[in-house]
């Protein structure tokens with residue numbers, strides 16, 4: 013796998029650490045604590061808001077709004093908040109959790125995207141297939157059989173993936189055994205990560221937290237490279253965490269070890285371990 017463009021990991025992470033961006037998150041109940049911690053680990057400041065009046069107050073001061081579609085808040089509230097953020101020129105990141113199983117969540121995400129309220133969308137392969145084709149094999153919040161994208165079927169999937177990002181004017185990212193990022197023109201194919209990352213709940217939600225920190229901390233940088241750098245960083249953290257996990261430790265500890273490694277990650281190590289190709 014080649015590295016045609018070198019990503020300035022050190023500059024990106026330095027800028028996040030200097031800015032310490034405020035990231036407002038509307039999350040699901042399940043992973044909310046982990047998402048807050050991974051945002052802290054990656055240099056951001058999380059604030060998880062609840063009802064509409066509180067959320068409306070905070071959105072005006074936040075650097076970025078992260079919407080997790082499995083948030084228990086009503087769809088209309090998420091749409092209204094995204095519109096305020098967009099109006100204030102604060103980027104919105106969307107994690108379309110659950111769209112494969114819940115038509116109302118799919119409609120919400122489509123409306124957020126179609127109204128131009130969203131800067132970046134990141135989901136697993138079933139969630140992204142649901143957005144692209146309005147159908148997938150996903151059930152619950154999980155990847156469905158046959159939906160996975162790998163190097164073997166990438167050539168079939170990539171044109172639709174890029175076309176959707178192009179048409180909607182978003183950065184589109186997909187996680188899994190390989191991760192993909194596109195802005196409609198460029199495509200990053202990332203081979204970092206570890207199979208154990210599918211064993212704990214919320215690896216995708218945590219990844220969105222890292223992505224939010226990178227975007228919010230670097231408002232003047234190219235968002236395609238920022239999202240790519242965030243996906244590489246979380247994958248590398250998963251690789252190192254797998255190396256330090258003890259034989260008597262399981263998936264819950266592993267989830268925390270991954271957050272620890274996001275916290276400890278050094279740019280030099282990232283540069284050494286990053287496995288990506290930009291096409």
Ligand SMILES: Nc1ncnc2c1ncn2[C@@H]1O[C@H](COP(=O)(O)OP(=O)(O)OP(=O)(O)O)[C@@H](O)[C@H]1O
Nearest residue numbers: 136187188189205206207209210213214215216217
């Ligand atoms: N088999 C694998 N090999 C390498 N990395 C993986 C593998 N499976 C998942 N990952 C990594 O795990 C992270 C989360 O991706 P995944 O697609 O599993 O999220 P998700 O299904 O949305 O998770 P959740 O619903 O639990 O939040 C990504 O960084 C991805 O690269």
Ligand SMILES: Cc1ncsc1CCO
Nearest residue numbers: 040042082109153213214
């Ligand atoms: C398990 C689960 N259910 C709703 S959200 C969530 C976290 C993983 O996406």
